[in-house]
Amino acid sequence: MKKKMLLPAIAAAILPALLLSACQKNPDSSIVKNKDLDNMISQAQDGENGSANVGELAGEYDTWKTAFQDESLHVSVNVDAKVEIPKSTQMSVFRVKQKKIEQTVLDKVKKELVQEEPLYDGSVLSVQTRKDIEKKIQAEKNELENLKAKKSEYDEESYQIYRDEAQARIDELQELFENAPAQVQWKDFPSDGKLQSVESLYKKDKNNGFYAWAYELNASGDIYYGVTDGKNEKYTAVYAQNNENYGNCLRYSSDRHTYANLQSAAVQGICNSGMWRIDKEISEGDVKMDVRAEDLEAYTDVSATMTEEQAKEKADALLKSFGFTDFQYYQGGLYGEILAEEPDSNGKFKYRKVFYLKYLRNIDGIFVNNEDGSKFTDGWQGDSYVKKEWGGESIEITVNDDGVAGFCYSFPMEITETVVDQSNMKPFEEIKDIFKEMAPVVNATQDSEETVSINVDRIILRYTRVSEQDRFDSGLLVPVWDFMGSRTDTYGERTEEKDTCIMTINAIDGSIIDKRLGY
Numbered sequence: 001m002k003k004k005m006l007l008p009a010i011a012a013a014i015l016p017a018l019l020l021s022a023c024q025k026n027p028d029s030s031i032v033k034n035k036d037l038d039n040m041i042s043q044a045q046d047g048e049n050g051s052a053n054v055g056e057l058a059g060e061y062d063t064w065k066t067a068f069q070d071e072s073l074h075v076s077v078n079v080d081a082k083v084e085i086p087k088s089t090q091m092s093v094f095r096v097k098q099k100k101i102e103q104t105v106l107d108k109v110k111k112e113l114v115q116e117e118p119l120y121d122g123s124v125l126s127v128q129t130r131k132d133i134e135k136k137i138q139a140e141k142n143e144l145e146n147l148k149a150k151k152s153e154y155d156e157e158s159y160q161i162y163r164d165e166a167q168a169r170i171d172e173l174q175e176l177f178e179n180a181p182a183q184v185q186w187k188d189f190p191s192d193g194k195l196q197s198v199e200s201l202y203k204k205d206k207n208n209g210f211y212a213w214a215y216e217l218n219a220s221g222d223i224y225y226g227v228t229d230g231k232n233e234k235y236t237a238v239y240a241q242n243n244e245n246y247g248n249c250l251r252y253s254s255d256r257h258t259y260a261n262l263q264s265a266a267v268q269g270i271c272n273s274g275m276w277r278i279d280k281e282i283s284e285g286d287v288k289m290d291v292r293a294e295d296l297e298a299y300t301d302v303s304a305t306m307t308e309e310q311a312k313e314k315a316d317a318l319l320k321s322f323g324f325t326d327f328q329y330y331q332g333g334l335y336g337e338i339l340a341e342e343p344d345s346n347g348k349f350k351y352r353k354v355f356y357l358k359y360l361r362n363i364d365g366i367f368v369n370n371e372d373g374s375k376f377t378d379g380w381q382g383d384s385y386v387k388k389e390w391g392g393e394s395i396e397i398t399v400n401d402d403g404v405a406g407f408c409y410s411f412p413m414e415i416t417e418t419v420v421d422q423s424n425m426k427p428f429e430e431i432k433d434i435f436k437e438m439a440p441v442v443n444a445t446q447d448s449e450e451t452v453s454i455n456v457d458r459i460i461l462r463y464t465r466v467s468e469q470d471r472f473d474s475g476l477l478v479p480v481w482d483f484m485g486s487r488t489d490t491y492g493e494r495t496e497e498k499d500t501c502i503m504t505i506n507a508i509d510g511s512i513i514d515k516r517l518g519y
Helices: 008-019 037-045 103-114 122-126 130-149 156-179 198-204 209-217 308-322 428-442
Strands: 063-070 075-084 093-098 222-227 235-242 249-255 275-277 296-298 327-338 349-363 375-381 384-390 394-400 403-410 413-420 451-466 474-491 493-506
Touching (some): 037 413, 063 428, 075 428, 103 222, 103 308, 122 222, 198 209, 308 349, 308 394, 308 403, 349 403, 413 474, 428 474, 428 493, 451 493
Antiparallel strands (some): 063 075, 093 413, 222 235, 249 403, 327 349, 394 403
16 A cells, blocks of 8 residues: 655645634635545545554554654644554444434433422523612712722823713613612513523513523524522522524533523533632633632532542433433543632632533544534625534533532534444554644744744544534544644743644544634
């Protein structure tokens, strides 16, 4: 079998495309356009294209060590990595599509986790009482007094503008105060427990702020939001959505002190945005940008004193009760989790301890992993402005001494067809040469004064999802080589990304996959 080497011309062609941000329009580079999935399928079926025996692919490479650099691109690469091959005799190619949250799954979650506790329409939490608005009015008045005290720091025109804006906010809040209820009337917000179209809920009550928000971001989709009233000191919320632009999800949280912020149209990352590992030092950005380690304080009335294995047993049993047999434990540990949006009266952000357990789809002992980048577009396509995201499927469960504290099913996926059974794949001997050729190109910067250092410590053969350039509803699961490690940029200040995917190479045709583009 002849080894197919990447030509320098190809590297030159792909560089501009790979340097573009995921927030820009998908690049038009020929190397991207010519990523032909039909041709890839043909190679998967071609016995001359390597081997279908997974155990043969790595050859003698239990580990791989090398170091190289590209001075023109200011990139240096060091590889000292274990080559991880799954204990499976074969890998295949599967066709998949996004799967909607179904009412039957929502019902199972409510039955198992909420049980007999009554749920109310979650928009009830958007209702502001007179007491709530009164606090806001006082805060605005305090700001106005501070402005007046510092009048000498502004020119007259600017001072008048700021003063008028502050007074306008006070006047608006005062009008809301006059029409606000003294107490929330929970009986006025019944829930039938059903997923319903966002459009129908919005048209029933266009003054409902929650459904007006949902309609703006998900006009053609479905939604369910239910909460308990907290009277038994248990604040439970269930949120589900089917949203063709931002993704489908099903979320649950229950806490002794407050409701979790589940009602976000953006699926990616919402379930663990306020979490950090207890056994690791907290750095800026690990929890929230405005929360420092010294501002954190653990609750004393709820903890997680069980072992991680006991927590995992609870999570496994939950998934089994839902019928989610295709998922296996991927990673986790003991975490701190902030649910409150505001600090307490002492300026502390209270957090609870939970075991965080992440599950991924597993096919014949091989994980499907799209964690290192959502398929994302945000820009003009012809005459239409398109903003869409298709992230990696996952189930995240949190467990503490009270039981299952959280459940989050993001970007559900359905396998619709086995396209190639026992795919042929290129040997690692060839894959590593592609990595050496393309790693500097993929990680290059456009600034000549910036340097990039790459360290690879794991090389993993597993599945990832790819799709055509503008398809957000269907794709293929294909075997890939993920090169994992750290990336350090040095430009004035040093920034480092750890445990990140340095590069993904399609194991079938050797093409470079950008998970943010989805292909």
